[in-house]
Amino acid sequence: MGIIVMKFGGASVKNASSIINVVEILLTFKNQPLVLVVSAMGKTTNALEKLAQLAEAGEENAVITQFETIRDFHIQVVKELFGEVSYIVEESLIPYFDEIQRCVEGVLLLGEYPPLMYDRIVSFGELISTKIVAAYIEWIMGDAKWIDVRTVIKTDMQYNQAQVLWHQTEENIDKIVMPCVSSETILVTQGFIASTISGKTTTLGREGSDYTAAILAYCLTAEKVIIWKDVPGVLNADPKLRPEAELLDKLTYEEAVEMTFYGATVIHPKTIQPLYIKKIPLHVRSFLDFQSQGTLISAVKSEKQIPVYITKPNQMLVKVSAKNFSFMDENLVQTIFRKLYHSGIKINLCQTTTLHLILCIDQKVEIPKALESELSEDFFLEFFSDKALNTVIHYQQEDLIKFSNHAVIQVVGHTLCTIN
Ligand code: ASP
Ligand code: MG
Secondary structure, three states, X not given: OOOEEEEEXXXXXXXXXXXXXXXXXXXXXXXXXXXXXXXXXXXXXXHHHHHHHHHHOOOHHHHHHHHHHHHHHHHHHHHHHHXXXXXXXXXXXXXXXXXXXXXXXXXXXXOOOOHHHHHHHHHHHXXXXXXXXXXXXXXXXXXXXXXXXXXXXXXXXXXXXXXXXXXXXXXXXHXXXXXXXXXXXXXXXXXXXXXXXXXXXXXXXXXXXXXXXXXXXXXXXXXXXXXXXXXXXXXXXXXXXXXXXXXXXXEEHHHHXXXXXXXXXXXXXXXXXXXXXXXXXEXXXXXXXXXOOOEEEEOOOOOOOOOEEEEEEEEEEEEXXXXXXXXXXXXXXXXXXXXXXXXXXXXXXXXXXXXXXXXXEEOOOOHHHHHHHHHXXXXXXXXXXXXXXXXXXXXXXXXXXXXXXXXXXEXXXXXXXXXX
16 A cells, blocks of 8 residues: 555644644555644744844743743643653653753844754654554554654755755655555654755745644655545635635645646645645645545546636736836846845745836745845836735636736736736
């Protein structure tokens, strides 16, 4: 039987009863080789981020309270899961809590935390959660093996947003993970974190555990990936915005990539590419209702093409035009794009007209200044804030009519994007 890589996000391991639920799910996959990618419990990453920020601000008392809250929360979960023998698991966590304290003392002393330190501090969320989950699986099911993912997934040194070094990662997974995979042992490892060649902890970007599952699946040539979520699968809209949102039974890789690129948060945007290359199906299923089928993302098209509505909020529109009244031709566009690329500004959507280039960018306070310093010598810039990027995949005639008088409209194949 082929390997199944499963990802359990923070919500699926948020307390003792959720971890018990994880084991109930695993029991329905008996005798299959499983590799588990687990996130930090609940909102632990946010809590660790806040801990680092408090330390940076020099708020010593608040740092102590925040640290104790994080530690006591995990210890309480361990006590609930393991009862009388909890001290064994608690002891295995002590080195992590000691190290968090050392890192935080360093930040307090320095008055700042560089990206390298951020990655070190937040990584403890995943290290601790996987220790607890692996110990519990071992206790109930008999066998589990904990792997430090930093020994296998190697990245460059772009802390917070590290890029995978695929060659080294593939080699390591083949050498270190592959020999441990078997239908008798459940492998448990961390999502989101990785390390540089020299062993410094890095992270793959917030909510990056889905991507970790895809990296492992790719390198192990897994049979499939299952992402367990607190929703029934992928819906065709955000139910908070459209209560009539419905579950999609199937999506192609291309549809899924477009959805995540244009703002659907159900899966991390980088997850699909490695799976697409090896044609590994991705199943998005509910950990609350684990008998239901969820959404299958693969090369297979759904018979019905339901429109999918996505809204990406907090966008700004930037209108760029040449001061000398030049056409917005290939040469000008490439000059502008090169500058944007060098300053790390990401474009969500763009459109050219005779004299203008219109860009849709995530709204951040530093963007106007950065654009002005790159472009204002040769270009006029106009900014329009508080916009949203709306996308409809498999749009219908009525969507086209509804959006036709908005600021930017772009129709590519079956996808319609507008900004309003
Ligand atoms: N724990 C990390 C985060 O909350 C990674 C993840 O959950 O995927 O961003
Ligand atoms: Mg999370």
